[in-house]
Amino acid sequence: GEILAYVDRISQYSDNVHVREIWDCILHDERLQPLFFFTRYSKTRGQINWYRVTAVVCLLREKGVYRKAMTAMQLHLALEGTARCTNRYYGISRYLLDDSHLKAVREILQKKGY
Numbered sequence: 151g152e153i154l155a156y157v158d159r160i161s162q163y164s165d166n167v168h169v170r171e172i173w174d175c176i177l178h179d180e181r182l183q184p185l186f187f188f189t190r191y192s193k194t195r196g197q198i199n200w201y202r203v204t205a206v207v208c209l210l211r212e213k214g215v216y217r218k219a220m221t222a223m224q225l226h227l228a229l230e231g232t233a234r235c236t237n238r239y240y241g242i243s244r245y246l247l248d249d250s251h252l253k254a255v256r257e258i259l260q261k262k263g264y
Contacts, residue, residue, distance in 0.1 A: 153177055153186060153203055160207070160228050163220050168262050172215060175262070176206065181254040185247070200238045201245040204229070206255070209247065213259055 154173055161169050176182050185202050188194040207229065208222040216225060226239040247255065 153198060156200075156203065156229060157207065159231070160216065160225055163225060163228065164216050166215055166262075169215060172210070172258060172262055175258045176255060179254055179258065182251060185245075185251060199245065201241045204238050205242040205245045205247065208242065209252070209255060213255075213264060215259070215264070 157173050186199055188197050188199050207225055210216055211222055230236055
């Protein structure tokens with residue numbers, strides 16, 4: 151719910167009418183779902199990992215789901231509704247997807263015609 155509402159803010163930057171469906175599949179995929187929540191520290195456990203959401207937005211841009219005319223940074227600014235990058239953008243390098251997760255995203259995109 152909360153993540154979908156967040157990424158809906160940039161759906162106008164996608165030429166794909168199924169962009170919400172793609173996100174829905176990603177967020178409900180049993181291999182990927184755990185990535186979107188912190189598990190390690192009790193203080194943040196169960197909270198949404200917005201760094202990971204941002205990393206997936208960047209990945210989907212690379213895969214052509216979002217328009218290449220928008221830079222990853224511009225998409226981030228549109229998501230955050232701000233003029234300056236936040237640490238959610240600068241912190242994504244620690245939350246990039248590993249090969250098995252990239253494969254899961256690729257499979258979802260292939261099903262959706264990518």
